[in-house]
Amino acid sequence: MPKQTPLNAAHRAAGARMVDFGGWDMPVNYGSQIDEHHAVRKDAGMFDVSHMRAVDLAGPGVRDFLRYALANNVDKLKEPGKALYSCLLRQDGGVLDDLIVYFLREDAFRIVVNAGTTDKDIAWFRALLADHAPQVHLTARDDLAMIAVQGPNARAKSWQALPGTEAATANLRPFFGADVAAKQGGVFIARTGYTGEDGFEIMVPATRAEATWHALSAAGVRPCGLGARDTLRLEAGMNLYGQDMDESVSPLASGLAWTVDLASPRDFVGKDALRVHPPTQALLGLVLLEPGGVLRAHQKVNTAHGDGEVTSGTFSPTLGKSIALARLPVGIAAGDIVKVAVRDKQLSVRVVKPPFVRHGKVLVE
Amino acid sequence: MNVPADRKYAESHEWARARPDGTVDVGISDHAQAALGDLVFIELPVVGRKLAAGEASAIVESVKAASDVYAPVAGDVVAVNDDVTSAPEKVNEDAYEAWLFRLKPADPDALSKLLDAAAYEKSIR
Numbered sequence: 001m002p003k004q005t006p007l008n009a010a011h012r013a014a015g016a017r018m019v020d021f022g023g024w025d026m027p028v029n030y031g032s033q034i035d036e037h038h039a040v041r042k043d044a045g046m047f048d049v050s051h052m053r054a055v056d057l058a059g060p061g062v063r064d065f066l067r068y069a070l071a072n073n074v075d076k077l078k079e080p081g082k083a084l085y086s087c088l089l090r091q092d093g094g095v096l097d098d099l100i101v102y103f104l105r106e107d108a109f110r111i112v113v114n115a116g117t118t119d120k121d122i123a124w125f126r127a128l129l130a131d132h133a134p135q136v137h138l139t140a141r142d143d144l145a146m147i148a149v150q151g152p153n154a155r156a157k158s159w160q161a162l163p164g165t166e167a168a169t170a171n172l173r174p175f176f177g178a179d180v181a182a183k184q185g186g187v188f189i190a191r192t193g194y195t196g197e198d199g200f201e202i203m204v205p206a207t208r209a210e211a212t213w214h215a216l217s218a219a220g221v222r223p224c225g226l227g228a229r230d231t232l233r234l235e236a237g238m239n240l241y242g243q244d245m246d247e248s249v250s251p252l253a254s255g256l257a258w259t260v261d262l263a264s265p266r267d268f269v270g271k272d273a274l275r276v277h278p279p280t281q282a283l284l285g286l287v288l289l290e291p292g293g294v295l296r297a298h299q300k301v302n303t304a305h306g307d308g309e310v311t312s313g314t315f316s317p318t319l320g321k322s323i324a325l326a327r328l329p330v331g332i333a334a335g336d337i338v339k340v341a342v343r344d345k346q347l348s349v350r351v352v353k354p355p356f357v358r359h360g361k362v363l364v365e
Numbered sequence: 366m367n368v369p370a371d372r373k374y375a376e377s378h379e380w381a382r383a384r385p386d387g388t389v390d391v392g393i394s395d396h397a398q399a400a401l402g403d404l405v406f407i408e409l410p411v412v413g414r415k416l417a418a419g420e421a422s423a424i425v426e427s428v429k430a431a432s433d434v435y436a437p438v439a440g441d442v443v444a445v446n447d448d449v450t451s452a453p454e455k456v457n458e459d460a461y462e463a464w465l466f467r468l469k470p471a472d473p474d475a476l477s478k479l480l481d482a483a484a485y486e487k488s489i490r
Contacts, residue, residue, distance in 0.1 A: 017399070032457070033428055034403045227402060231428060294406055294426045315405040315428045322405075343424070 005050035006145045006209035014223055022116030022242075024051040026226055033227030037317040040195050040232055041360050044151035045224040046216050051115035054144050054203060055122065058108040059136035066101065066109060068268055069128055071251060073261040077103035081176045083192055085259055087251045088113075088121065089270030093277065094247035095254065097121050098239065100192060102177050110188075112146075112201075114241050128269070144188075145209035147202045149221055150232070152360065154199035158189075161219035162202075162212065165189060169200070177201075194229065196236025196358045231314050234323060237285060237354025243297060244283060244311040244325050250274060253327060255283035255354065281327045283311065284334065285354040287364060288322035293342040295324035295349070302346065303338040305329040310340065318357045319364075325354065366486060367395040369461055373476045374485035375437040377419075380461065381476055388443055389476065390464040393425065393434060396489045398460040401427040404453035409445040409466050416440060416468065418475070423465050425456065438475035440468035 002025040011018065016027035027048065029036060039045040057066070066074040072086035082103050088096040097117040102110040113121045122140055129136050149158050159166035168180040169189050177190030188203040204212050217223065230240070237255075239245055245254035252260065252274060262274060288295055295313030306329040313324035324340075332338065334353040339346040352364040368374070372382035378397035382390045398404065406426040416422050416436035423434035444467040449455050455463040470476070480488065 017402075028429075029402060032403055227429060291406075293408070293424070294428075294431065296431065315426075317428075 003051070005048055006206040007048045007050060007213055010210055010213050011048065011223075016223075016225060019226070021226055022051065022114075024115055026051060027223070029225040029227045030223050033225060033231070034317045036222060036224035036228035037231050039222040040151045040197055040224060040228065041318055041357070042152065043222070044149060044153040044157045044199075044220065045222045045228065046213070047148040047150070047224050047226075047229050048145075048213070049148050049201070050145040050206070050209065052146055053113050053115070053118040054141040054146070055111045055113060055125070056108065056139045056141060057111065057125070057136055058139070059133070060107055061133050062107055062109055062136045065129065065133035065136055067266060068132060069125070070101065071260045071268055071270060073264060073266060074101060074103070074109070075266075077101070079103070079176075080105060081172075081178050083175045083177055083190060087256055087259060088124070089251070089268075090247060091269060091273065093250045093270045093273035095241070095245045095249060095251055096124060096247060098241050098245070098256075102190065104179070116242060143206055144203045145206045145212075147204070147209070147212060147216065148193055148195075148199065149202060149216060150193045150195040150197045150199035152198060154197065154221070157219045157221050158200050158202065158216065161215040161221065162187070174198075194236070194238055195232040196238070196355060197232075198359070231317055234312055234314050234325065235316050235318055235355065235357040237325070237356060239283070239325070240312055249327075250277065250279055253279040253281040253283065255325070280330055281308070282330055282332070283325055284328050284332065285352040285356060285364065286310070286313075286324040286326050286338075286340065286349040287319070287352055287356070288340075289337070289348045289350055292345050292347045293322070295322045295340060295342070300341045301326050301328060301338055301349075302341070303329060303332050303336070305331040308332070308338075316356060319362055323356050324349070366489065367461075368482045368486045370482040372461075373437070373479035373481060375435065375479055376488055377435045379434060379437045381437040381479060383476055384467075387469070387473060389438060389440065389468045389470050391434075391437060391466055391468060392464045393456065393460055394485070395460045398457050401425065401432060402429050403427055404456050407450050407453045407456070407465070409450060410442045412442050412445060414442045416442065425453070434465060436468065437479055438468065438470045439472065440470040440475075443467050443469050
């Protein structure tokens with residue numbers, strides 16, 4: 001029996017088509033996922049992301065602990081509320097998960113991890129804490145629901161739907177979050193997302209999830225399912241854990257070198273392995289140049305430097321073409337034309353540097 | 366669920382409708398298009414191809430996934446609907462109007478072996 005978010009009944013009442021996603025019963029669309037995609041690019045859409053888990057770490061020395069536990073450097077977090085994207089690595093450099101860490105106070109950080117990896121991550125953190133920082137306390141926030149409101153009009157419509165939040169978040173810069181608990185009974189709003197558009201990710205007590213969802217809907221924010229979430233994140237050139245990277249690959253072969261700080265003297269889990277094993281592959285974007293099908297995960301890419309593989313592929317509603325992320329041999333660069341095996345055909349694709357789309361604008365040829 | 370009674374169905378979610386001249390139009394059911402989601406690519410068989418019953422004969426791809434379309438009865442392909450290859454969303458809009466290909470059935474009585482609307486509706490319930 002898949003798990004349900006606090007918004008399950010609201011999705012079903014809205015006619016959502018539900019699927020099992022990482023053990024959770026989630027909406028894939030409420031009709032047309034392409035229409036939902038365009039709503040986010042042009043106006044405002046919302047996603048139930050309550051299956052993702054907020055994990056609070058609190059106690060003296062929590063920053064030192066995270067400096068060691070995460071591949072990105074939490075020393076970049078100087079102002080309270082600032083967020084940082086990071087990989088969580090194994091000792092051998094494989095990617096356990098990707099996550100966002102928020103600096104709340106010097107003794108309190110919040111991490112948001114993927115749904116399918118929550119139990120694994122918490123067990124990993126608990127074991128690391130026991131060895132390195134037993135005084136730091138971990139709390140999995142099962143009591144919170146999370147709604148991502150995304151699109152050029154997302155912030156304005158959120159303020160309209162949630163009175164009292166505008167004052168606390170109007171000056172919030174991208175990749176910052178703020179507690180608006182005093183006014184809204186425990187609401188955390190961050191200017192983050194997974195679509196390449198402006199917007200908020202809003203954490204509320206699970207008991208208030210439905211009221212928040214309906215208020216956003218009444219303000220004209222369109223409910224969107226995981227189908228649109230996938231095409232939006234792929235256009236935005238953002239990786240999906242379990243598909244574009246996992247425990248068997250290095251972040252350096254996953255387009256995530258920018259998040260891994262190998263230069264500083266700081267030691268962190270996985271660092272030695274990454275230094276010893278330079279990547280032989282890189283994650284790049286593909287744009288299909290001819291008709292014949294849709295790029296999909298696991299299709300083989302044929303290049304002059306050897307074979308590669310599509311890790312995520314779809315039809316891009318914004319470009320009107322099929323696009324993909326693919327792991328390609330080092331030596332292949334943006335601008336190259338390579339072939340992808342789609343059923344019995346070899347289709348031409350152009351290699352591009354992701355993202356494909358940001359803030360409603362197409363960035364690739 | 367929308368399952369018109371003027372045609373027959375295969376368990377693999379194709380519909381087949383006899384035309385006055387004895388040829389048979391083939392498409393996918395409303396249930397199938399809804400399960401696939403927004404269609405973005407359709408590949409149809411070439412005219413003249415001889416299909417066995419149950420043979421993979423066309424491909425429909427949605428944003429989510431690719432799926433084969435099987436010939437509900439054996440026969441020769443006598444026409445294909447180019448409107449759906451240029452605008453795959455027509456199948457989402459009206460799956461029973463947007464036929465994919467037309468067969469001249471090898472056995473004129475072959476449709477009688479397929480499911481009627483009531484039986485198909487029961488199979489997808």
